[in-house]
Amino acid sequence: MEVASRFITFQISHYCEKVRWALDRIGFPYVEECHLPPLHRLKTTPLGGSSVPVLVTETEIFKDSADILKYLDTVASAHLKLYPASPVLRHEVEALEAQFNHELGVFTRQWGYFYALQNRSVMQQLWCEGVPAWEKLLFPVLFPLTRYLVHSSYNVHRESALAAYRRTQQMFNVVSDRLSDGRRYLVGDCFSAADLAFASLSAPGIVPPEYGGRFPKLNQLPDEMVEQIQILRETVAGQYALRLYQEERYVQGV
Ligand SMILES: N[C@@H](CCC(=O)N[C@@H](CS)C(=O)NCC(=O)O)C(=O)O
Structure with missing residues (x-):
């Protein structure tokens, strides 16, 4: 069974929404953990980050929305890719x-x-x-x-x-x-x-x-x-x- 990744956010943040949209689109299993700023730092700092969004998969920790989208693209089905092949x-x-x-x-x-x-x-x-x-x-x-x-x-x-x-x-x-x-x-x-x-x-x-x-x-x-x-x-x-x-x-x- 696929384990859901942790997705650490501020619910309103548009950088978090950018990643949430990509996660939803490719059907990637995740559980969102929303926090009140600045309490998010209690979660992001031990993971080696600071800002949200952070995505924690079984094997990796991604701390930037652009890195997360690039990772998600590697596991997305061909018709849902976010980056062109060319x-x-x-x-x-x-x-x-x-x-x-x-x-x-x-x-x-x-x-x-x-x-x-x-x-x-x-x-x-x-x-x-x-x-x-x-x-x-x-x-x-x-x-x-x-x-x-x-x-x-x-x-x-x-x-x-x-x-x-x-x-x-x-x-x-x-x-x-x-x-x-x-x-x-x-x-x-x-x-x-x-x-x-x-x-x-x-x-x-x-x-x-x-x-x-x-x-x-x-x-x-x-x-x-x-x-x-x-x-x-x-x-x-x-x-x-x-x-x-x-x-x-x-x-x-x-
Ligand atoms: N480059 C980052 C920017 C993310 C960002 O600026 N996040 C803000 C929320 S909109 C944040 O976490 N601010 C609080 C902090 O830096 O501790 C990304 O694209 O993921």
């Missing part, structure tokens, strides 16, 4: 995925936290979803520290959030241009890690209803943020990410 196309997919990981995911997080952290009860729902009961109980004590850590480690303040939003718009423009020739996917003619990374790491900016983790409802968010979400949603790239969520998020394989 070296040229694979290189293109990997370059886009890296750009989305290092830029898009960072911008949408910086911008999203600026608004979401203003509402303690929304953050309580988001951060406490699925975590062990004792971590939930610690939320009131830990919240000021966690909010401080998020503000300082991701440099979250009004100016940086607005700059991150502009950078997100620029990345959406680049993706919209790429799609302007009518192609169905970012690279080649099938869904790949580039599409998956784009849609999942855009998620805070478009709030797709099919998101696999816990996300706020639009009416729980500040009006200014909702207006910015509507603008992103209406772009070609925003429509594309929403379509990927609708059509590809719950495609399941074995």
Whole structure:
């Protein structure tokens, strides 16, 4: 019998959603262990890591979403591969995925936290979803520290959030241009890690209803943020990410 791998996460994290989507898609057995930041470090540090997602299989420990996707691809059925067989196309997919990981995911997080952290009860729902009961109980004590850590480690303040939003718009423009020739996917003619990374790491900016983790409802968010979400949603790239969520998020394989 196949042993389920441990998948250590923050339920809301879009980097965790990126991996969750890939795990679901290829039908890889896993058990998700959600944690409240910074208590995740009690799990990730002994495994030699720091951030989430972390995937612990029977034989290996993966501490980065890009490494996890590459590993999952080695065990995926041929029709569910996330990286093309052609070296040229694979290189293109990997370059886009890296750009989305290092830029898009960072911008949408910086911008999203600026608004979401203003509402303690929304953050309580988001951060406490699925975590062990004792971590939930610690939320009131830990919240000021966690909010401080998020503000300082991701440099979250009004100016940086607005700059991150502009950078997100620029990345959406680049993706919209790429799609302007009518192609169905970012690279080649099938869904790949580039599409998956784009849609999942855009998620805070478009709030797709099919998101696999816990996300706020639009009416729980500040009006200014909702207006910015509507603008992103209406772009070609925003429509594309929403379509990927609708059509590809719950495609399941074995
Ligand atoms: N490069 C990493 C980035 C993951 C990442 O930034 N994770 C954040 C959550 S969105 C995190 O764990 N932050 C807390 C920490 O670093 O301890 C990946 O793609 O897996």
